[in-house]
Amino acid sequence: MTQKKSNNKFLIGIAVAFLLPLSLYLIVNKLSKGKVKLPQHYIIERIDSSGNPPKYDTTYHQVGDLVLTNQVGEKVSLNTDLKDKMVVIDFFFTECSSTCPKLSKSMHTLQSGFRKDPKKEANLNNDVHFISITVMPEHDSFQVLRTYADHYDANPDHWWFLTGDKKTIYEFARKQLGLVTGPGDGGADDFIHSEKLVLLDKNRFIRGYYNGLNDTDVRKCADDIVLLTLEKDRKKKK
Numbered sequence: 001m002t003q004k005k006s007n008n009k010f011l012i013g014i015a016v017a018f019l020l021p022l023s024l025y026l027i028v029n030k031l032s033k034g035k036v037k038l039p040q041h042y043i044i045e046r047i048d049s050s051g052n053p054p055k056y057d058t059t060y061h062q063v064g065d066l067v068l069t070n071q072v073g074e075k076v077s078l079n080t081d082l083k084d085k086m087v088v089i090d091f092f093f094t095e096c097s098s099t100c101p102k103l104s105k106s107m108h109t110l111q112s113g114f115r116k117d118p119k120k121e122a123n124l125n126n127d128v129h130f131i132s133i134t135v136m137p138e139h140d141s142f143q144v145l146r147t148y149a150d151h152y153d154a155n156p157d158h159w160w161f162l163t164g165d166k167k168t169i170y171e172f173a174r175k176q177l178g179l180v181t182g183p184g185d186g187g188a189d190d191f192i193h194s195e196k197l198v199l200l201d202k203n204r205f206i207r208g209y210y211n212g213l214n215d216t217d218v219r220k221c222a223d224d225i226v227l228l229t230l231e232k233d234r235k236k237k238k
Contacts, residue, residue: 038231039199039224042206043178063176063204068133068164071145072156078131079204086128086228087200088221090212091173091192093136094148099195103212106197107132108152111159113222127202127229130159135170135192137163166190177206197221201228 043061050057065079078087090107092100107130114128134140140148145161154161162169167186173179177198184190199208199221208224210217 036227038227039201039207042209060205061176061178063200063206064172066162066168066172066176068162068169069142070156071142071149071154071161073142076160076162082129084202085126086202086225087131088128088225089131089133089177089198089200090196091133091135091179091194093134094140094144095136096193099193099213103195103197104132104148104152106212106215106218107159108154109218110222110225111154114225115155115158128225130154131162132160133162133169133173135173137166137169199224199228201231 041058041060045059045061048057048059049055063078065077067075067077070076076082088107088110090103092103094100111130134145140163142163145163149156149159149161170184170186170190170192173192173194174184179194179196179198180192184192195211195213197208197210197212197218198206199210201207207228208221210221212218
């Protein structure tokens with residue numbers, strides 16, 4: 001029974017990795033007919049009204065910059081080095097033996113699905129970047145992350161594993177991504193452990209939260225990445 005479940009998960013992972021061109025075709029076809037809704041925005045900062053009758057304008061939270069060190073020892077910036085790219089972010093730590101390996105496998109599946117392939121018409125690898133941020137930077141140096149990243153065949157040009165100042169990381173998870181609602185100061189006793197994948201569009205608006213332990217949610221994340229690429233293309237045509 002366990003082997004059967006394992007095989008089913010493997011097949012779902014393969015579907016995410018290799019059926020993206022088909023997903024792209026189906027989504028484009030439905031979008032052109034008005035049958036697909038684009039991913040929503042998250043975290044409202046304010047709502048302004050004007051006129052009579054009033055018209056409402058909603059301002060959504062834009063994620064601020066984050067500068068950390070990746071697995072090859074480079075200082076990298078979320079909003080400078082990845083300008084005009086969508087980003088998928090998760091949080092993990094290398095000594096985790098429960099949820100983190102599954103999260104990393106899900107990110108690997110997404111990386112594989114959007115890897116450049118000259119045989120495919122739909123190559124979205126230049127539109128999306130994957131980021132895994134350690135919540136135990138005191139242990140997870142960039143050298144440790146390099147070994148971990150190699151285990152998951154992570155391409156540093158496409159998937160960063162980041163480490164740095166703990167307070168900076170925890171404040172980003174709380175205040176910028178809204179992953180944790182409870183208090184915390186990023187100190188020695190503070191600890192964040194989330195199973196969520198967070199999708200940011202190229203303008204750094206949050207466009208999706210997904211359970212990285214759930215294969216259906218991971219597939220939804222992949223589909224939403226495709227949709228946001230189409231949103232960008234449609235805006236260019238206006």
